[in-house]
Every structure is written in C-alpha cells, then in structure tokens.
Amino acid sequence: MSVFISGATGFIAQHIVTQLLEQNYKIIGTARSQAKIDGLLAQFGNNPNLSMEVVEDISELDAFDATIKKHSKDIKYVLHTASPFHFETDRYEKDLLIPAVNGTKGILESIQKYAADTVERVIITSSIVAVFDVKKERDINHVLTEADWNPYTWNTCQTNPHTAYFGSKKLAERAAWEFVEDNKGKVKFTLSTINPSFVFGPQNFDEDVTSRLNTSCEIVNRLIHSRPDDPIEDLYAGFIDVRDVAKAHVLSMQRSELAGQRLILNSGRFTIQDIVDILNEDFPVLKGMIPVGTPHSGAQHNKLGATIDNSRSKKLLGFKFRTLKETIDDTTTQILKFEGKL
Template sequence: MSTEKQTVFLSGITGYIAQHITKDLLETGKFKIIGSIRSEEKAKALAANFNNNADLSFVYVKDVADPAAFDESFKEHGAKIDYVIHSASPFHFNVTDVNKDLIVPAEIGSAGIFKASVKYAPNLKHFVVTSSYAAVSDAASDLDSSKTFNEESWNTGSFEDAIKNPVDGYYYSKTVAEKTIWKLAKELDAKFGVTAVNPSFVFGPQCFDSAATGTLNTSCEFINGFVHSSPTDEVNGTIKGGFIDVRDVSKAHVAPLLNSSKFNGQRLIMSSARFGNQSLVDVLNEIPQLKGKIAVGTPHRDDNVASELAAVNNDKTKELLGFEFTSLKKTVTDTALQILKVEGKL
C-alpha cells in the first residue's frame, strides 16, 4: 500500500475557514498542500504559524476574479494535484457596484479554477467548493416559517433584485458561483468527483490566536461586537439565521477527499441550528468575565427563533458526515474566550 502523500490545491489559504482546513489536512499526515495566496509577506506569516511545515507550500494568485488567475499555477503543478478545495470566497457587503464587485467575480473565479483543474490536472480525484447556505435560500425566503430547505433547494432570487442591494447581491453571487461549478462539471465532462459545502453563519475560534484581534470575519464579528458592548447597548433583533462551527465546516471539506465516491455530486448544508443576536448574548452572559459588563437585551427572546424561520432539513448532510455538529453554546463560548485570552482578560 502506498504511503506517498497526496497533494491538495487550496485556494484562498489565508481565509478563516481555509486555515482550519489546512490544519486538519496537515494533522492527518496524508496530504501536502499548495495554497494560493496574494503576497509573499502573507505566505511567510502563515508558514510560520504552521511551524514552516514541509508539506505546506504556496503559489501567488493576485486576483481570483481574473479568468486566467489559476492557469500558471496549474500548468506548473497540475500533474501532481490530487484534490482541489476552492475556498477563495469573500464574504462581505462593502461594495459600490453589486454586479461588478460581487456577482461577476464570483462567476469568473469559480469558472477559472474549475477549467484549470480540468485542463491541467489529469490526476485530479475530487473538487470541493466552498459555497454557502446563501445558494440554498434567498434572504427573504429564509425568514418564511412556512418553507423548508434541504440539499436539493436552490436560491431562486432574480438578478434584477440582486443588484438592488449588497445582501441580495451576495446571496445571488454565491448561487451563481456554485451553479457555475455544477454546470461546468457536466459541460466539460469532468472525470473527478465534485462536492459543494454550504455553510450558514460560521462561528468558532480563529485557527491562530494572532488572528483574533481587530475586526474579525463577518460572522464572528457579531460575537466580537457583543464581547465589546456595554450593558446599556441594545440587542438588534433583526439578525437571525443558521449557524455552524468553523471546525465542523473544515471537517466537511476534508471528508470528500477521504471518500470521493460517497460525496460525489453532494451538497452539504452546514447548519447546526438557528440563532438570533439575543441567543448569542444569552450565551456570552454566562461567561464570568463578561457577565454584567456587556449587553443583556431581553434574555431568552430567541429561545423559539427556529419557529420564526424556514425549516432546514439537512439530515442527508449529517448522515453523510457522521459526526455531531457543535452546539451554539460551545461555538460562541470558544470564540469569545479566544478574544478575551488575546486581550489579556482571562
């Protein structure tokens, strides 16, 4: 039996989720990783965090929205690439032109790396794309308690509505990005397996303490904001949705690499349960270092938040993955404790 390590190409390796994927892959001892990164400076910093692991190397990709962004890297390394994880996927609403800044780059970026995979990686066994729950449901439908979404569901929002605001634009961009992958897999007759991982809001600690400072990634910033709130601050009741722990999301990306046939053609909805801002605050107020110092809101206002939102039936995902998703209490507590530790408040 061969013990030679297999090679994973991981796009956007500096990302919040991608760093956890890198950690999990390296810990298996089965993989070498080629990570796409924007600068040598970032590469050196990340390599140092991973103790300059010999199984971790980098290629420089300046702009993932360039149709040929990945061509040079795949021409050079394609023959030895066994797996691709495309996680380079910005999550933010800070845009001026929704179509130009969100939708077009999402489609071009996904098409570019998939086409490069087909063209230059003849030994590729599996392609995993970091998609989003935003590709499963649009924002308005997710607030409709009469609806149920599962792995077969797609966001049906229109382009006309999407370009009106960044939130709907983001949801639409994720849908376009994922649909592009599935479409190309058919059109190009891809000989490798394909899996989409569709996380809802992603909480949990940063892979390294050094990243748990300043403004965090969009989802964790909800928690960070409340950690630094005051007792008199209001708790916005409009933020509601599904959540998942980043460590569970990472495991979902690694699983298809270990069993391609099982996960081929599957979409994995990564959602542990529903939450609202109040439920985040309720958990945070159980932490001794925060109790009495942060926003309180209306305790337990979100205890029945799931009944106010669309139902999420991801039983198929849970059965495929075979592990229990992390609870809200643990993911919020772990996120907050890391922030407090870095700030010297523990």
C-alpha cells in the same frame, strides 16, 4: 499526491490546512500576495508539507492557469475556498459577483486544461445563502433542503451588498454544477459543494485575533465589546462551527459517498439574543457590561421561522456538529484571553 487549496489564508481554509497537515497530506495553497504567504508559512512553522503560490486576482478567468499547470502532475484534490465575503461595497459586480463566478469558472477551466487526468475531486465552498430565499426566512411553515436555490439573478441581486453576496454564491455554485454537466467525459473529477450557514468558532491562530474579525465572527466580537444599553440586532439565521466546516471539506475529499453531493452545514438556528444569553451566562467578566435583552426569547428556545432540513447532509457526513454554546464559548474565550480579560 497533493491537495490544492485556493484562498488558503482564509478563516475556513486555515482550519482545513490544519486538519490536512495533521493527516500528513501535502498541500499547495494560494494567497493574493507574497506577504500573506510568508505570514501563513511562518504560522504553520514552515511545515515542509505546505507550499504556497501567489494568485493575485481570481476575477481573471486565467488566474489559476500558471499554478495549476506548474503542479498539474501532483494535484489530486482541489478545494476552492477563495471567494469574497463582506458587505462593505457598492460595486457589486466588481467586488462580489465577478470574483465569485470567475474564480469558480476559472479554477475548473484550469483543471480541465492542465490537470484533467490527475484531479479526482473538487470541493467548492459555497454557502447556505445559495440555498434559501431570504423572503421566506420568517415563514415558520417553510422548509428548505439541499435541493433549493435562492431566486436571485445577476441583475436582481444587485440591490444591496447582502443580496449581491447571496447572488454571487448562487451563481458561482450553479456555474460549477453546470461546468461538470457540460464537460462529462472531458474531466474525471467529481464535484461536491459545502454550503455552511454563519460560521463561528475560534481563529486558527490566537495571534489572528484583532479588533475586527472576519464577517461572521465579528458578530460575536461586536457583542463582547458592546454596551449595556445597546439595542439587540434583529438577526435570525443558521450557524455552524468552523472546525466542523473544515472537517466536512476533508471528508468530502476522502469519502466516495460524498462525491457529487451538495451539503448544507447547519447545526441549528440562532438570534443575537441567543448569543447574548450565552455571553451573560458563561462569562462573568462580561456581566453588566453588555446587553441582557429578553433572555431565552431567541431561536434556541423558540421556533421563529423557516426550518433548515439538512438531515441528509448530516447522515452523509456522519458526525455530530458542535452546539451554539460550544462554538460561542470557544470564540469568546479566545478573544477574551487574547485581550487579557480571562
């Protein structure tokens, strides 16, 4: 039996593919073009356990029909990682909301139509932004857990790219849980959702280091290439390593106690100052080249806002998440080595 992974060329998905191949799973992945497929297959050495299919536009509700139907007898697990994550748009419905929500609804409907008897687990990559109310992020008395949802609706989220993205993740995840509830007895699969905070860590392949990286890692990349007099951005958020996110997806497939769970993946809080501290302390080649700011004034040393209580998720998963230092060190080392600076 196979694992079906939508958006297999994505940052998180590539790490999932690596971990699954290491455990000898057969994988059917999707990508938006044949060129992307050819590139990924080559990177994985044309591994016979990895096959790919083109799904061009997840905004279409029937986008996954043909592929799920084709492989219906082979698919036991579905990992839906495909969803837009960027802030460079003012077409909020077209570029963020519709693909996120329709992609989720569409893949579940395709499973129901063509693989209702074979698919046993569905894992959806959501986000911590589906959980928290951004207006309470700096409230040191506020505690958020796996039971929380952000307050955005389809209409109220369309004020800027960030709120539109927050809304897209909440609405897509809600749609998934509602689908499972509405179709009890019609499908046998259980649903789990993975809600990571900012995902840092190395690219799965060194050759994927480019001048501009995926949205989360670009934060680190920009700092590495900043100047001493550049201002330090006021960002307060949670973080998790991409390899831990991938592991959580794989375990959610494998462990019965993770079925039906909503899992927050967060290893701690950070500010840009915290990342700057690590870069200055651990990479002499950057000393004097990047800002210093006010060392140790960030969230790694001070309580600056709301608490993310994901103790339940950590207990269920049962493994220790990487620290900020570990994930920033590995992210930075890969970039600097690729650029010939280490």
